[in-house]
Amino acid sequence: MKHSWWKEAVVYQIYPRSFMDSDGDGVGDLQGIIMKLDYLKELGIDVIWLSPVYRSPNDDNGYDISDYREIMDEFGTMETFERLLLEAHKREIKIMMDLVVNHSSDEHPWFVEARSSKDSPYRDYYIWRPAREDSNLPNNWGSHFGGSVWEYEETTGEYFLHLYSKKQPDFNWENPKLRRELYDIMTFWLDKGVDGFRMDVINMISKAEGLPDGEVYEGCAFGDGNPYYSNGPKIHEYLQEMNREVLSKYDLITVGEMPKVGVEQAKLYTGSDRGELNMIFHFEHVTVGNGQFGRWSPMEWKLTELKTIFNRWQYGLKEDGWNSLYWSNHDQPRAVSRFGDDSSEYRVLSGKMLATCLHVLQGTPYIYQGEELGMTNVGFEAVSDYRDIQTVNAYRDYVEAGKLTHEQMMNAIHQRSRDNGRTPMQWSDAGNAGFTSGVPWIAVNPNYKEINAEQAVNDTDSIFHYYKKLIRLRKEHKIIVYGAFDILLEEDEHIYAFTRSLGSERLLVLCNFSRDTRLVELPEEFQGSGKELLIGNYKINSATERSEESGSLQLLPYEARVYRVTV
Structure with missing residues (x-):
């Protein structure tokens, strides 16, 4: 497998509006990010993915851009951005910009x-x-x-x-003059020194000729246009042109956000000889438990469903292409609330377990701001407390239309609203979690007194320090990046177990996704005393060590372990 710096990197997503406010106006800004670069350096990340900072009326929190060559006033100036770039590079941290070229603002x-x-x-x-x-x-x-x-x-x-808000009109990519303009914008930022692009809904830029009607499903007022714009007829032609005209001229990290993409399509987008992108974000695993109305009718999900999805992508891209690995981002709820256990008893343990599972899969891991602290969903009481246009519109469409009750919708919002991931970063137990001296644009999660960066950095047993160790192990052991993946215990509803293999080296990864203690039979090569425990989220006791000698292992609630052997 070809080695690349972006395969070995760990990416940290910053949602600027909610990260750190330097001037007390209640909105995070670029100077605030500069103030926290040393925190990120200590964590050990390699790349910052910066959600949009371009000039915008903020109908969709910056994803509606009115000037691609200027910085949003709330965030600072171009001079501040250039200083951020300089200070990040001084710390050997790269900057990946968010590129939004499926649509602009209607004020552009x-x-x-x-x-x-x-x-x-x-x-x-x-x-x-x-x-x-x-x-x-x-x-x-x-x-x-x-x-x-x-x-x-x-x-x-x-x-x-407009596939999204009516203030986000879609571009016509059929127009070569428009494409040239967009490539010039990309070159403008790359020449400033940015290190790559995360491309917003990039697989939607090509629409089918004639724009045919979509199928109307039960309970829906409109047709599903996805088959006519997701992975459209000229998408590969456009991406290859973009790569030829711009991307190939720089040493970049590129990732495309791509709803409605399967493994076979991903091979076309990310294959090493295709001349398109490094990797993509797919959405399969974040849709587990979706009901009749998608995220707005959440249901129970099974670990086997999640494993089936991850396994399909791990095996599917093992020969060519590359996986991006994530639990959460600005469009998703908090990882520990969605996939772990955010109770006071198990939040820290399950947060560490989720981190272990993700970071030892093959692919480039992404950390969303606050994930390294175990930040949780917020659960505001009133719809008026939410700022996300998707959430506000969904309440109108489902409750006012009588499809869901107020109670059902609020339960869904508490579980799945995008604003769960957008509440301010919790820096300390001071007022407004140390995020701002003013009134925050969206309320802070009340649990900031217990969950905050200051507490986590000072506690060597915190989720923060666990992430720090995982990131360090990734740099020390190439097997974590390049080793082959193989699933174990495929039908187990509680344990996610797999191996990684590179040359004579083997890793065994064991993750308990339940509140129960589970007995696991160890593969023969990991039995006995010859194995090394690389990382685990419990202190190992003598009783557990004795059970290992017999070829089995008791995994405690939400326990995670990674063993290494040489064969």
Whole structure:
């Protein structure tokens, strides 16, 4: 397998609005990130993925961009950004920018011009259609943020397409002039010294010719357009052109956010000879437990479901391509609340277990801010406490339409709202968790008194120090990066067990996803006293050590262990 720096890296995602506020306006900013670079250096991460910091009206918290070459006023100035880049590089930390090129803001000058006249030179930068004769809309697709994907523009009497908010009109990638403009924007940032791009919903940039109606499923008011824009007909042509024109000229990390992608498609996006991207974010594992209304009707899930997904991706990309590994991000709830156990008894243990499982799989691990502290979901009491447009619109669409009760919807929001991951970073037990001296843009999780960075850094048994050790082990043992993956105990509903192999070296990874003690039979090569415990989240006692000698091992609730042998 070809070795690459981005395969060996650990990435840390910063959601700037919620990370650190330096000026007391309640909104995190670039200077706040600079203030915390030494914290990230101590953690040991290699790359910061910076969620959008471009100028934006903030309809979707920065993912609606009105100027791709300027910094959002709330976050600072271009001078501050350049200082952030310099200070990060001084600490050997790279910066990966968020690239949002499926859509812009409706306040971008291109769209302001495009909507003013059918004869505008920017008209064809976006997707416009008249209503069909048999309908009051161009087609029946539903938006990811609720309602139709079409918004009527009175000035020209046509509709524009927006897969997300109506303030996020989709670009028309069929237009080569538009593509050239976007490549120039990418080059602008790369020439400043940024080290790569995370590409927002990048597999949606190619739409099917004719924009056919989508299938209407039971309980849905609109058709499913995904088959006509997810992994569209020219997506590989566009990405290969992007790589040829821009990406291949720099030594970068590139990851594409790609809903509705399977393993075989991922091989095309990430294959080493394809000339597209390094890796992708798929969504399969974060949809386990989705019910009739997706994340808004959460159900119980089984560990075998999660393992089946991870195993498929581990085996599927073992020869070519590369996995990105994540539990959470700015669009997902908190990892320990979603996949672990956020009770006071097991939060720390399950947080460490989840970290072990993820970081010893093959792929590049991503840590979302606060994950290394075991931050949890928040559970605000009122819908008015939430800021996420997706959450607010979903409450309207499901409760006001009578599909879910208020209680059902609030339960779903408490489990799955994107705002769970967007509450401010908990730095200390001071007011507002040390995030701001002002009024935070979204309320702080009340548990910051117990869960915060200051406490974690000072406690050598904290989740923070466990992540620090995992990251160090990844740098010391190439088998964690490049070793082959093999599943064990595939049908076990409580234990995720697998091996990694590289040359004569073997790792055994054991993770108990339950509150119960479980007996595990050890593979023959890991029986006896010749194995080394690389990391574990419990202190090993003599009774456990004796049981190992007999070829079996008792795993305590949420216990994780990684053993190493040479054969």
